[in-house]
Amino acid sequence: MTKTITFNELREIKDRLPEGSMRRIAKDLQLEVETVRNYFGGTNFDRGEITGIHVEQGPDGGVVELDDTTILEHAINLLEKP
Numbered sequence: 001m002t003k004t005i006t007f008n009e010l011r012e013i014k015d016r017l018p019e020g021s022m023r024r025i026a027k028d029l030q031l032e033v034e035t036v037r038n039y040f041g042g043t044n045f046d047r048g049e050i051t052g053i054h055v056e057q058g059p060d061g062g063v064v065e066l067d068d069t070t071i072l073e074h075a076i077n078l079l080e081k082p
Contacts, residue, residue: 003069007041007061013075014040025074039071 022040026033034042039053052067066072 001069003066003072005064005066006059007055007064009060010064010072011041011061013072013079016079017075018078021075021078024078025071029070029074031071036071040075 022033022036025031026036029036054065054067056063056065
């Protein structure tokens with residue numbers, strides 16, 4: 001399922017995540033931590049994989065099209081837990 005959001009919205013979700021969330025998401029989804037970081041705008045492709053995000057420059061940091069929303073959904077679930 002693809003989803004389109006602004007880059008700033010994606011970064012806001014990342015910034016709201018509690019400490020250690022990148023590692024937790026990576027562990028839960030059996031991914032490298034750098035792959036999860038790359039999903040949220042990182043660029044360490046030596047250690048992490050390309051994550052299927054496509055950024056088009058523009059207002060609010062541009063538009064991001066996510067090919068797979070699994071990492072995003074997992075992050076949102078972490079934010080919604082008490």
